[in-house]
Amino acid sequence: MIANLSEKDEVLEHAVYVSNTLTMKYMITKDKLSEATGELIKELKKMKGIQSIIGVKQAGSVSQRLQAERNRRWGLEEQAELLCSEWQKEISRQYSDWHPFKPTIVNGVLEEVVMEDDEKLVAWKEDWGIEVHNAVVQALVELNECNPSGRYPVHVLWNFSENRKASVARAVKHLMKLWKADMGNYM
Incomplete structure (x- = not known):
């Protein structure tokens, strides 16, 4: 033995x-x-x-062009950069503990999927429209894929x-x- x-x-x-x-x-x-x-x-x-x-x-960056266009339509051109900066700060982990993802099995693989019913995302959609909501969601997905540990925009x-x-x-x-x-x- x-x-x-x-x-x-x-x-x-x-x-x-x-x-x-x-x-x-x-x-x-x-x-x-x-x-x-x-x-x-x-x-x-x-x-x-x-x-x-x-x-x-720059993966994970909220599309400034989209926000600028949206704000131009609403007559808020001067606020475009400020709003974009605020949205970027919200989705960056270095400034926030917010993590609007849920683990889900997709095609047999565990993935993190954005929770569409998240309070902040719903509020942004109601306040700023679908274009801004989609830009923020796209930035979140890119951050989670390209830089999940730091969650700040990176060049890819x-x-x-x-x-x-x-x-x-x-x-x-x-x-x-x-x-x-x-x-x-x-x-």
């Missing part, structure tokens, strides 16, 4: 070693991917004038044609395509 216990202890030690090694490799790979993503974002931000399907978006690679995050591989392919097209102009 002691031999069996000793053998299981060795197996457990080996499993812990393998787990620690894999965790360390995962962290190193994640850091390298994060660094590569940061470089891609930096380079794509320099290319602001170029209309592109892959670019950089974005596929504008599909309105979703872009993978690093897709962004690199797109950048290479733009670069090759640009190189053709100089040959």
Whole structure:
């Protein structure tokens, strides 16, 4: 029995070693991917004038354009920036403990879904209309997806044609395509 216990202890030690090694490799790979993503974002931000399907978006930012348009219609153009700032502050975790999400199983996967009956969301919808409500909900969803721990807006690679995050591989392919097209102009 002691031999069996000793053998299981060795197996457990080996499993812990393998787990620690894999965790360390995962962290190193994640850091390298994060660094590569940061470089891609930096380079794509320099290319602001170029209309592109892959670019950089500040995920989790309440759409200022939408609020400005809404406020212009109501004659509140001067308040657009202030209101947008207040909404952004409300949805950012650094300023608020508000978390209008509920865990729900969608297609067999546990996801956090926005609670449409949340008091603040209902009040915003009644006070400012569906466009503002949808902009706030979109910002909340993006924050929860792209930066759930800090819940403040972050720059992410974005596929504008599909309105979703872009993978690093897709962004690199797109950048290479733009670069090759640009190189053709100089040959």
